[in-house]
Amino acid sequence: MFGESLHKPVWRAVAGAELTPIAERAFPALQASRDWARYRSAVDPLYGRWLAKNGLTRSAFGPQDLESNQTARATLANSVGEEKFVFIEPWVVQMLYPVRLLNLHKSEGLRILDLGSGGGHFSLLCEVLGHDVLGVDLRNETFDTICEALGVRRRIATVTPTYFDEKPERYDLILGLRVNFNIVGESVWEEEAWTHFVETAVRRLTPAGRLALLLNTQPNKTGPTVKNRRLPAHLLRLGFSLHAIDNSPFMVRRNAS
Numbered sequence: 191m192f193g194e195s196l197h198k199p200v201w202r203a204v205a206g207a208e209l210t211p212i213a214e215r216a217f218p219a220l221q222a223s224r225d226w227a228r229y230r231s232a233v234d235p236l237y238g239r240w241l242a243k244n245g246l247t248r249s250a251f252g253p254q255d256l257e258s259n260q261t262a263r264a265t266l267a268n269s270v271g272e273e274k275f276v277f278i279e280p281w282v283v284q285m286l287y288p289v290r291l292l293n294l295h296k297s298e299g300l301r302i303l304d305l306g307s308g309g310g311h312f313s314l315l316c317e318v319l320g321h322d323v324l325g326v327d328l329r330n331e332t333f334d335t336i337c338e339a340l341g342v343r344r345r346i347a348t349v350t351p352t353y354f355d356e357k358p359e360r361y362d363l364i365l366g367l368r369v370n371f372n373i374v375g376e377s378v379w380e381e382e383a384w385t386h387f388v389e390t391a392v393r394r395l396t397p398a399g400r401l402a403l404l405l406n407t408q409p410n411k412t413g414p415t416v417k418n419r420r421l422p423a424h425l426l427r428l429g430f431s432l433h434a435i436d437n438s439p440f441m442v443r444r445n446a447s
């Protein structure tokens with residue numbers, strides 16, 4: 191749960207044959223790279239809060255349950271509260287999919303910007319695979335605690351359509367996983383805003399760099415979304431190619447230069 195099981199083949203059941211070779215490389219590195227006892231004590235209040243929100247007790251749900259028990263894993267996935275991100279393995283396993291699609295396990299030393307980094311699991315995985323990663327996210331007590339305890343490098347900032355206007359840094363990969371950058375209000379970024387964001391982001395890419403977005407479904411929003419298909423259609427017009435992760439559109443654009 192908090193690192194005890196990283197060295198065991200817990201993730202095998204979830205990851206399947208395609209992802210297992212990446213997990214076999216990443217998880218021992220992750221196990222060795224962190225002080226898990228320190229991590230556990232740092233996130234323990236969040237874990238307690240998660241148990242309380244879900245009507246569970248410490249004895250009812252422990253690391254051993256997550257390892258062996260499908261019901262426990264389903265309980266976690268369907269549970270209430272962002273504190274569930276204190277668990278490591280299930281979320282890092284999710285991140286193996288974009289790693290494989292982008293071949294990040296076949297290179298090292300890429301400069302990566304993880305927009306909307308949340309609990310930091312993608313950043314963490316990329317770091318143990320040998321990349322140089324910076325997360326970006328809004329201030330959020332849960333994610334701040336988890337990322338700090340994991341030692342994930344982050345910038346606290348709001349990503350807006352003009353986010354890349356003044357940024358001089360270059361990246362081999364800029365990506366946003368399950369984030370549409372508008373968590374408040376009923377509307378989403380309009381097409382013009384996406385166009386500006388994409389065109390300025392690609393200028394921050396190295397010559398072989400890529401911009402990747404795993405689009406989140408936002409059922410009740412107006413404007414271009416996944417649900418009304420306007421957003422994937424617009425990104426296709428902007429030169430992205432379409433892939434899928436868990437039935438969600440995963441859009442990748444290469445630097446044109």
Ligand SMILES: C[S@@+](CC[C@H](N)C(=O)[O-])C[C@H]1O[C@@H](n2cnc3c(N)ncnc32)[C@H](O)[C@@H]1O
Pocket residue numbers: 305306307308309310311326327328330333347348349350366367368369370371372373406
């Ligand atoms: C659904 S979570 C995804 C987290 C992580 N990428 C993952 O896949 O587990 C969306 C994240 O995007 C962040 N976010 C949403 N809008 C943002 C914005 N405008 N600027 C920065 N972060 C934002 C949220 O705080 C949250 O951490």
